[in-house]
Amino acid sequence: MxxxxxxxxxxxxxxxxxxxxxxxxxxxxxxxxxxxxxxxxxxxxxxxxxxxxxxxxxxxxxxxxxxxxxxxxxxxxxxxxxxxxxxxxxxxxxxxxxxxxxxxxxxxxxxxxxxxxxxxxxxxxxxxxxxxxxxxxxxxxxxxxxxxxxxxxxxxxxxxxxxxxxxxxxxxxxxxxxxxxxxxxxxxxxxxxxxxxxxxxxxxxxxxxxxxxxxxxxxxxxxxxxxxxxxxxxxxxxxxxxxxxxxGVTARGERYTALAERIRTGLADRGVRFLLPPEHRANSVTNVHVPGGLTYEELHDGLKAEGFVVYSTQQQLAGVFRVANMGQLTEGDITEFLAAFDRVVAKHAGETE
Structure with a gap:
């Protein structure tokens, strides 16, 4: 806030x-x-x-x-x-x-x-x-x-x-x-x-x-x-x-959309699968599948240790997590999140080799 x-x-x-x-x-x-x-x-x-x-x-x-x-x-x-x-x-x-x-x-x-x-x-x-x-x-x-x-x-x-x-x-x-x-x-x-x-x-x-x-x-x-x-x-x-x-709601929506697109582009570049097609997504939350080779707990705990908190979905969608971009986040925050995401994924990939 x-x-x-x-x-x-x-x-x-x-x-x-x-x-x-x-x-x-x-x-x-x-x-x-x-x-x-x-x-x-x-x-x-x-x-x-x-x-x-x-x-x-x-x-x-x-x-x-x-x-x-x-x-x-x-x-x-x-x-x-x-x-x-x-x-x-x-x-x-x-x-x-x-x-x-x-x-x-x-x-x-x-x-x-x-x-x-x-x-x-x-x-x-x-x-x-x-x-x-x-x-x-x-x-x-x-x-x-x-x-x-x-x-x-x-x-x-x-x-x-x-x-x-x-x-x-x-x-x-x-x-x-x-x-x-x-x-x-x-x-x-x-x-x-x-x-x-x-x-x-x-x-x-x-x-x-x-x-x-x-x-x-x-x-x-x-x-x-x-x-x-x-x-x-x-x-x-x-x-x-x-x-x-x-x-203004319109300007805030545009600010959120820009942040959401930065998250979505970054995750798409990393091969992450999205739960919904683009036309149905809201501008403040992105729901994505946990990358292969990781559990949700491993992803969550690794990101939290890096200073970022993601959120699980309900039991009906096990293996899906949410990334929110509400609030006073900046483009720099998103860049740091994606870098932390890479480190967590790489760490667990190394452990399974």
Missing amino acids: HDDVRAAMASPDQCHREPEAAALMSRVREKAARICGGDERHTSVLLAGSGTAALEAAFSSIVPADGRILILDNGHYADRLCRIVSVHQIPHVRMEFGWTQPISVEAVDRALADDPSITHVGLVHHETSTGMLNPLREIGAVVARHGRSLAVDAISSLGSERLDLVADHIDWCVGTANKCLEGLPGVSFVAGPRERFAELETVPAHTFYLDLYGHFNAQDREKAPLFTPALQVMTAFEKALDRAIDE
């Missing part, structure tokens, strides 16, 4: 019931909605917790008793959405496309036409388990044409990929302070039209701490947090949001 964001974590101790904390919360809510493409018609609700907290708050709160949500599943994080609605006994339909497979917009269109009981659609924008960027704008248009409500997990896309609450017909957008917004984990949020939040008053709550309407009512109408917020993390998040707004 940027030094300005890290320094904001050392802000003075604050009482969360004082006017200064209320003002901070209001500013962050407005900026979080703005980074999603919102205007005066939109707002956001902040939660103390990782992105999963905001996901659970949204997906357990937005579907009315007589509604049903269609989950579009092509990876681990869509499966997580299914698990969330199942835990809360939210009526749902699961449409599976298979890991590494793109979502068919035509299939979504047919499903909504055939089943009028579906009131909501749940989509993961950037499915980081595979690196897949799903067709948000096209799906949003279909959902809107059928008069349904779209809920988007934008945790790993917001801030660097094209996303707009209005243009993409998003009713519920879930984000987090970290990832492409370059803050710290510990604050997450749900953004959307103000009228949609107000409509939740008639939807029975399924959870106490993560009741989305309860948080909206407290933050928007009472100008106070429902429960104790993570004020230091929120202070750092405001600094990160200011930087994101100043840079």
Whole structure:
């Protein structure tokens, strides 16, 4: 993260019931909605917790008793959405496309036409388990044409990929302070039209701490947090949001794309196989197969000893690892990473000779 964001974590101790904390919360809510493409018609609700907290708050709160949500599943994080609605006994339909497979917009269109009981659609924008960027704008248009409500997990896309609450017909957008917004984990949020939040008053709550309407009512109408917020993390998040707004989503996306292409070109030159074809990849994560002759643990531990951390995929994709280029990385960092990668591969090649 940027030094300005890290320094904001050392802000003075604050009482969360004082006017200064209320003002901070209001500013962050407005900026979080703005980074999603919102205007005066939109707002956001902040939660103390990782992105999963905001996901659970949204997906357990937005579907009315007589509604049903269609989950579009092509990876681990869509499966997580299914698990969330199942835990809360939210009526749902699961449409599976298979890991590494793109979502068919035509299939979504047919499903909504055939089943009028579906009131909501749940989509993961950037499915980081595979690196897949799903067709948000096209799906949003279909959902809107059928008069349904779209809920988007934008945790790993917001801030660097094209996303707009209005243009993409998003009713519920879930984000987090970290990832492409370059803050710290510990604050997450749900953004959307103000009228949609107000409509939740008639939807029975399924959870106490993560009741989305309860948080909206407290933050928007009472100008106070429902429960104790993570004020230091929120202070750092405001600094990160200011930087994101100043840079702009398009410019950040271009910066990330340049870094991702540098990683991908370097790995391709080394004969590494990619999980997805170029047209389906997001601009912040690259999923690749572990080189032959190495285990993931050998690659991970060797790179960590060199100062770099890569991330494994889920069990369904054993032998695949992820390289992220979010945050304040530079071209020099990528050059050093590729050199470290070469040393780790060479070391284990030498050991097997």
